Amino acid sequence: xxxxxxxxxxxxxxxxxxxxxxxxxxxxxxxxxxxxxxxxxxxxxxxxxxxxxxxxxxxxxxxxxxxxxxxxxxxxxxxxxxxxxxxxxxxxxxxxxxxxxxxxxxxxxxxxxxxxxxxxxxxxxxxxxxxxxxxxxxxxxxxxxxxxxxxxxxxxxxxxxxxxxxxxxxxxxxxxxxxxxxxxxxxxxxxxxxxxxxxxxxxxxxxxxxxxxxxxxxxxxxxxxxxxxxxxxxxxxxxxxxxxxxxxxxxxxxxxxxxxxxxxxxxxxxxxxxxxxxxxxxxxxxxxxxxxxxxxxxxxxxxxxxxxxxxxxxxxxxxxxxxxxxxxxxxxxxxxxxxxxxxxxxxxxxxxxxxxxxxxxxxxxxxxxxxxxxxxxxxxxxxxx
Amino acid sequence: xxxxxxxxxxxxxxxxxxxxxxxxxxxxxxxxxxxxxxxxxxxxxxxxxxxxxxxxxxxxxxxxxxxxxxxxxxxxxxxxxxxxxxxxxxxxxxxxxxxxxxxxxxxxxxxxxxxxxxxxxxxxxxxxxxxxxxxxxxxxxxxxxxxxxxxxxxxxxxxxxxxxxxxxxxxxxxxxxxxxxxxxxxxxxxxxxxxxxxxxxxxxxxxxxxxxxxxxxxxxxxxxxxxxxxxxxxxxxxxxxxxxxxxxxxxxxxxxxxxxxxxxxxxxxxx
Numbered sequence: 001x002x003x004x005x006x007x008x009x010x011x012x013x014x015x016x017x018x019x020x021x022x023x024x025x026x027x028x029x030x031x032x033x034x035x036x037x038x039x040x041x042x043x044x045x046x047x048x049x050x051x052x053x054x055x056x057x058x059x060x061x062x063x064x065x066x067x068x069x070x071x072x073x074x075x076x077x078x079x080x081x082x083x084x085x086x087x088x089x090x091x092x093x094x095x096x097x098x099x100x101x102x103x104x105x106x107x108x109x110x111x112x113x114x115x116x117x118x119x120x121x122x123x124x125x126x127x128x129x130x131x132x133x134x135x136x137x138x139x140x141x142x143x144x145x146x147x148x149x150x151x152x153x154x155x156x157x158x159x160x161x162x163x164x165x166x167x168x169x170x171x172x173x174x175x176x177x178x179x180x181x182x183x184x185x186x187x188x189x190x191x192x193x194x195x196x197x198x199x200x201x202x203x204x205x206x207x208x209x210x211x212x213x214x215x216x217x218x219x220x221x222x223x224x225x226x227x228x229x230x231x232x233x234x235x236x237x238x239x240x241x242x243x244x245x246x247x248x249x250x251x252x253x254x255x256x257x258x259x260x261x262x263x264x265x266x267x268x269x270x271x272x273x274x275x276x277x278x279x280x281x282x283x284x285x286x287x288x289x290x291x292x293x294x295x296x297x298x299x300x301x302x303x304x305x306x307x308x309x310x311x312x313x314x315x316x317x318x319x320x321x322x323x324x325x326x327x328x329x330x331x332x333x334x335x336x337x338x339x340x341x342x343x344x345x346x347x348x349x350x351x352x353x354x355x356x357x358x359x360x361x362x363x364x365x366x367x368x369x370x371x372x373x374x375x376x377x378x379x380x381x382x383x384x385x
Numbered sequence: 386x387x388x389x390x391x392x393x394x395x396x397x398x399x400x401x402x403x404x405x406x407x408x409x410x411x412x413x414x415x416x417x418x419x420x421x422x423x424x425x426x427x428x429x430x431x432x433x434x435x436x437x438x439x440x441x442x443x444x445x446x447x448x449x450x451x452x453x454x455x456x457x458x459x460x461x462x463x464x465x466x467x468x469x470x471x472x473x474x475x476x477x478x479x480x481x482x483x484x485x486x487x488x489x490x491x492x493x494x495x496x497x498x499x500x501x502x503x504x505x506x507x508x509x510x511x512x513x514x515x516x517x518x519x520x521x522x523x524x525x526x527x528x529x530x531x532x533x534x535x536x537x538x539x540x541x542x543x544x545x546x547x548x549x550x551x552x553x554x555x556x557x558x559x560x561x562x563x564x565x566x567x568x569x570x571x572x573x574x575x576x577x578x579x580x581x582x583x584x585x586x587x588x589x590x591x592x593x594x595x596x597x598x599x600x601x602x603x604x605x606x607x608x609x610x611x612x613x614x615x616x617x618x619x620x621x622x623x624x625x626x627x628x629x630x631x632x633x634x635x636x637x638x639x640x641x642x643x644x645x646x647x648x649x650x651x652x653x654x655x656x
Contacts, residue, residue, distance in 0.1 A: 036571055036572075036589075037569065037570050037571040037572065037589035037590055038553070038568070038570050038571075038589075038590065039483070039484050039570035039571035039589075041570075042483070043483070043570070044482070044483035044484070044485075044570075045483065045484075045485050045486075045487075045564075045567055045568065046564070048555045048558040048559065048568055049555060049559060103554075106554070106555075107552050107553050107554055107590070108551070108552070108553015108554075108555070108568065108569065108589065108590025108591055108592075109551065109552050109553045109590040109591060110552075112533075112550070112551075112552040112553075113552055115533040115535070115550055115552050116532045116533055116552070118533075119533045119534050119535075119550065121531065121532050121533060121534050123529050124529065124530055124531055124532040124556070125530070126530070126532035126554060126556055127532050130532070182556075183559075186526060186530070186559055186560045186562075187526050187560075187562050187646040187647070187648060188526070188560075188561065188562020188563070188643065188646060189559065189562075264499075264502070265499075265500070336559075337559075340564050341499075341561070341562050341563055341564040342492055342496040342497065342499065342517070342563070342564045343495065343496055343499040344496065
């Protein structure tokens with residue numbers, strides 16, 4: 001099937017070339033980082049994780065979000081999603097690839113990455129994260145590929161694929177749960193030390209992932225003959241609505257516990273993010289923007305008139321995606337490091353090369369996504385012809 | 386032909402998977418760390434040993450930050466800790482602050498003991514700098530977090546780093562509730578003034594921290610900070626009632642940093 005990816009229009013090749021251009025620039029920056037060290041980033045002794053790990057965390061969510069199509073179709077026989085589960089699975093593949101690249105980009109000694117396999121440490125949550133992420137990647141590649149191949153050959157998919165599909169559903173919840181456990185099991189970081197972190201991660205994942213998928217569905221409908229169908233779009237928009245409300249609700253629960261209890265170790269991080277602490281507050285406008293974007297999205301999603309208007313729905317998905325990205329991709333990680341364990345406020349701002357490397361990894365993800373979706377859409381179009 | 390090539394690739398793939406998964410499988414199958422067939426390292430004749438090493442700092446013997454400088458310098462010199470904040474260095478930039486490496490350093494009371502916050506603590510303690518470093522916890526959060534066992538706890542309670550195994554993921558830095566760990570954001574060697582040939586320098590991309598002078602204990606010497614402290618720091622076996630630390634602990638009221646977290650620091654302060 002892979003040969004399909006090579007037969008495209010000029011626009012298709014132009015897009016791929018543009019992505020490769022950014023990836024090339026990012027590759028040069030990465031070589032610089034590889035030679036000099038992580039000192040070219042804005043990270044510091046106090047804020048020792050930054051943009052890379054934040055993107056990783058957000059994208060695990062996007063990957064897990066695909067399950068919101070797979071679960072209704074395979075467990076509830078919700079047929080409207082039958083045509084597009086493959087989009088969810090391949091979105092997961094590209095998102096997980098980005099996650100793995102962000103982890104590698106964040107390592108001080110990437111050449112030693114396989115030490116995680118040579119000296120396996122089950123007590124470390126990172127060990128389990130490696131297992132769940134790679135497992136989810138393989139599951140989605142195998143499932144997506146086999147089901148699509150069967151569709152192309154107008155044959156039913158092989159029987160052994162069914163158990164793998166059922167396994168992939170709890171596995172999707174697993175990847176984001178384990179990712180949250182990376183953070184919420186650390187004794188000295190009050191911001192993350194909360195049992196609601198994994199549920200909150202999942203809620204924001206099930207809003208951001210499907211919202212991104214909806215945008216892709218709209219885009220595909222515009223540039224190809226493949227239409228996901230109004231019924232699927234409407235159901236998906238309702239799933240996004242509930243997930244986003246749950247996300248904001250969990251956040252309110254978190255704010256209540258931290259602020260009402262008044263325990264400084266939990267409260268100070270939120271104060272820093274939303275009001276600034278000891279005169280430092282680079283993230284304050286971002287955090288408020290994130291909250292406002294999410295609240296506007298909820299209003300537009302709850303109202304059936306705006307939700308069922310596809311242009312407004314598309315705009316809402318953009319707002320929601322940016323809102324959840326700021327929340328998780330910016331605030332969640334550096335917010336946990338400020339103030340530091342010794343209660344010093346050192347702020348973190350990503351540097352230019354750091355941003356270019358980040359952009360490059362996103363573009364690599366888009367490249368994988370473009371190729372996979374190109375194959376999907378061509379197979380679907382062949383089927384219609 | 387096509388078929389046999391496919392078959393070959395299948396078998397090769399499965400074999401590679403098996404070889405790659407072997408160490409992982411081993412660790413899940415059984416605990417191989419207590420294997421009798423493992424080689425043992427013989428200790429040196431002069432080596433100091435203990436069941437649980439511990440340190441007591443008598444802060445009453447310090448008055449200002451000046452008193453701490455010789456101690457910090459002794460440690461950092463012994464362990465080739467680079468000084469990125471040396472303004473006389475030809476490549477000095479204020480942004481070097483981000484790359485700072487420190488094994489032992491001074492903090493004010495409110496920063497050393499944020500969970501024992503007290504605005505009305507007396508003037509002496511308010512002005513007093515406290516020496517902080519790795520606490521060599523009984524239940525170290527960093528050791529649990531490390532995905533490669535590059536940081537580990539020895540039987541004598543010392544938490545150590547294997548600089549050659551560390552992949553630089555910095556999970557240990559997120560896990561440490563005391564901010565005791567530093568990361569080599571860049572090559573530290575150009576910023577080491579007088580290199581001590583008896584201790585390795587580090588490369589970029591690995592984490593480091595205080596090692597309770599394990600390399601000195603192995604040849605019968607006390608930690609560098611203890612030696613330089615003029616009797617303000619005691620070091621010894623917590624389980625030996627005759628040791629200096631045990632005596633100091635039984636005679637004085639001591640506190641530890643963030644005791645509520647259950648990490649069990651081996652570092653005690655007489656205030």
